[in-house]
Amino acid sequence: MAALSINNVCKTYANGTEVLKGIDIAIEDGQFLILVGPSGCGKSTLLNMIAGLDDISSGDIEIGGKRVNDLSPKDRDIAMVFQSYALYPSMSVRKNISFGLEIRKMPQGEIDATVERVAQMLQMTHLLDRKPSQLSGGQRQRVAMGRALARNPSIFLFDEPLSNLDAKLRVEMRTEIKLMHQRLKSTIVYVTHDQIEAMTLGDRIAVMKDGIVQQFGSPQDIYDNPANLFVASFIGSPSMNFIPAQVVESAGVLGVKICDDQGCVILPLPHAQDKMQPWLGREVIFGIRPEQITDARTAYRAGLPVMACHIDVIEPTGPDTLVFVSLNNTKVCCRTHPTEAKLPGHSMELVFDVSKAVLFDPATEQRIA
């Protein structure tokens, strides 16, 4: 187990493409770090660089306080689980797990004991003598994890390990990975493009885009306080609503003006008065999550602003019904209780909980308040 620190790491390819532009991330011993972002954001490159499979152009990577820039992968005390599992096809499951140990010249008795322990932990003792081609996707994933566990490294690296599994199995394995982390208290770096995996698994999330860490923080912090429009739109499903709106003053309080085809309301934003002041009369992007626009029954506080809106479409999901309305000519998603949702074409009173609403600068897409 070891802490990991990534200091101002850059990666530029020979043809001049900048993949990573100064990455700074530090996690403590035993933390679960998620690197999340759309494809091409550089998250896998960063993971490969932590593993030592790819060179660093500039900057430092430290594992357990030791600079590892020039160490080869085998000397970094890491283990990695790949998206394609990367099991050695010609070897049995037992061999797959023991291969790395044999190369490290571990005594045979210890190897056997380790393989046995790992197989029991992952409940795959009965699979030990099979070849990878005789295993299902979930079993292969398990073996790949077993191979990493057997090595007992100071850091585990996961490269989109669940992407090749079907939806049900993915949720099961997700829980299993989390359990494993809780039990072993191991340091993990986990790359994914799935924001739900990021939210559910991580202690720390680094949201990346275009080779830059857009925001680094705890899952709840990133969800509640996104640093910019990209982070706000990437994390959360269904995604946050972004409504272009004008900042106006009403009864001495600043708010945003929201209209539909029947009329307008002003939503006061008491928590953001100071930061809104320079924007009075100007257009901002008003960000509000679907669960913050809801029906009167679900809203747990009284005295919140209410607006009657014309419903365009509804999408029942079971636990909630998503109601789509049009505000300031923008499609807005609201999460309501299934029994409270009205039918399309009708009007419905929606309650706006603005206490967690955020504002973005339309030009720079950075957070205002």
Next chain:
Amino acid sequence: MAKHLTPGRIVLYAALLLMAIYYLLPLYVMLSTSVKTLDDIRGGNLIALPQSITFDAWSKAWSSACTGVECGGMKGFFWNSVKMAVPSVLISTLIGAVNGYVVSMWRFRGSDVLFTLLLVGCFIPFQVVLLPMARLLGELGIANTTSGLILVHVIYGLAFTTLFFRNFFVTIPDELVKAARIDGAGFWTIFFRILLPISGPIFMVCVIWQFTQIWNDFLFGVVFASGESQPITVALNNLVNTSTGVKEYNVDMAAAIIAALPTLFVYMVAGRYFVRGLTAGAVKG
């Protein structure tokens, strides 16, 4: 599923049968002629069945037919060819495997250029390299020897074997090599313990291809080997062209079949791996 014999199908089968006969006829003529007596050959026609079967022509072709001034049959030259083909095939296949491994899994600056240049090697006609190669062999002091011939075939075969192995290895996910590197395996460990064990099919393809090419080669054999070190293809030519009065077609045919047997044998033994290799696709872990 039983299909009814429609007129269309009958025509189709007839056509296929005709094709098969057309292709098998030369083999039949060779086989039947080789077991006929000379009188039988002179008296009957080409495709008639032999009146009596004798293997005299075979034993003569093997051990006493004259190839030029020597009259020791094909025996010596057959072993020449074996001594030339087996090392050439093995060496060129192994080096090709390493080459393919490097250009697919350990890309370096200019590795694509190198691979393209190697590909060009597949298209260089034999005749072009004759003179430079003769000079090289002379400089190395292995002109007119089996070793020289082996060197020529290894160099010439590398382009193909590299191409075969490279195309096979690129279908294997890079992650396999990455995983092995993290497990602590080095260049050769990864090659021998992870990649070679799954390369059986492409190994067979290479061996069949190379063996057929090298065994059947005539030009390099006739140019770079002389006298006692000549391969069987050259000896066969000499045997057919050496006549003392009577043209012994039965001996010629037997010698030709002897010369062709090893490639047939290799294809029969390894051919099923060949097909299996092309259809397996079980590499993706």
